[in-house]
Amino acid sequence: MAFLDEGQDDLMVDDEPERPRRRVGGPQRRRQQFLARRLIGVGVALGFLILIVIGFRGCLEARSDRALRNYDADVATIMQQSEQSGRDFFNLLNGSSGSSSSLDAQQEVLRQRDTSQTLLDRANDLSAPGQMHDAQNAVIQTLTLRRDALSSIAQNVTQATARTQTGTAITAISNAMGSLYASDILWTQIGKPEIENVIDDEGIDATPLPNGKFMPANATDYLNQTTLVTKLNVLTGQTATTGGVHGLQLDSTSVGGTTLTPDSTNNVPADAQEIDIQVTNSGIRVTATLAGSQLNGQLSALSAGEQGTVKIPLTTKPTPGTDATLEVVVQPVPGEQITTNNTSTYTLIFGS
Secondary structure, eight states, X not given: OHHHHHHHHHHHHHHSOOOOOOOTTHHHHHHHHHHHHHHHHHHHHHHHHHHHHHHHHHHHHHHHHHHHHHHHHHHHHHHHHHHHHHHHHHHHXXXXXXXXXXXXXXXXXXXXXXXXXXXXXXXXXXOOOGGGHHHHHHXXXXXXXXXXXXXXXXXXXXXXXXXXXXXXXXXXXXXXXXXXXXXXHHIIIIIHHHHHHHHHHHTOOOOOOOOOOSSOTTXXXXXXXXXXXXXXXXXXXXXXXXXXOOSOEEEEEEETTEEOOTTSEEEEOTTOOEEEXXXXXXXXXXXXXXXXXXXXXXXXXXXXXXXEEEEEEOOOOOXXXXXXXXXXXEOOOTTOOOOGGGEEXXXXXXXX
């Protein structure tokens, strides 16, 4: 019986339905799949973001390159036109325009001044990229110097070619020529190289910049007042006088009542208070340079052949008993062809 009971127990166990087996690691696998899908999504989003950044950066670089090219081209056009304005101005100064009077010359110079003003306005309106900040400042300063110089020349050209009181006007024009010369240095040594360096650093194929100089190759000739006066004579259509007395002549120089001679050392009183310079013909500014210090005097208008004396106070004097050089220069007038008699140099010793 016990045997039968045991068998029945076995049968009862075998008849029980088999329970479904739990899949090992099911929840963990789902988590891994979820993480994998999340990582894939993050990777896709990151890749998409990188593409956006690359595209945006490419657009910015293209925009920056385009801005630099446009700036370079605009400056090249402005400086090319300024260079042409300079050629036109110096053609005028060399008599190529056919001006017949100082008023005609003034109108021509004013036209060139207006051109320079227009170019300066255009330069101020340029949208300069950040890399071109220094170059833009140099361009503006260059064109400002040219505009201001031409304004000064236009204001003084009529007086500079008159027969009286020409010293101040000629000096103003001479200073203006110095400004034009400075504008060329500013452009060629700062503005132009700065633009070209930025263009090269960025690897951009841009418009070549022009020479851009306003003054001609013989620019230094116009910085000399004697040469400048001759040019102004041509500018106003005057013809040089070939005979008779024309222009100025330095007749004599005295210090403290002692008349000086150029070929020897001159002993002059230590208490001398002024330099007396006798000049023949029309008046103009007289410069005396004593021991490196420049002293200026002005002579009123004189009739042709008339003699006058310029008195220049001795505001500074060298040490008594020591040699000092005195150079006297009488500035020439328009049309003056002989200027060798306008200067003289003396050696002085002020008494102790």
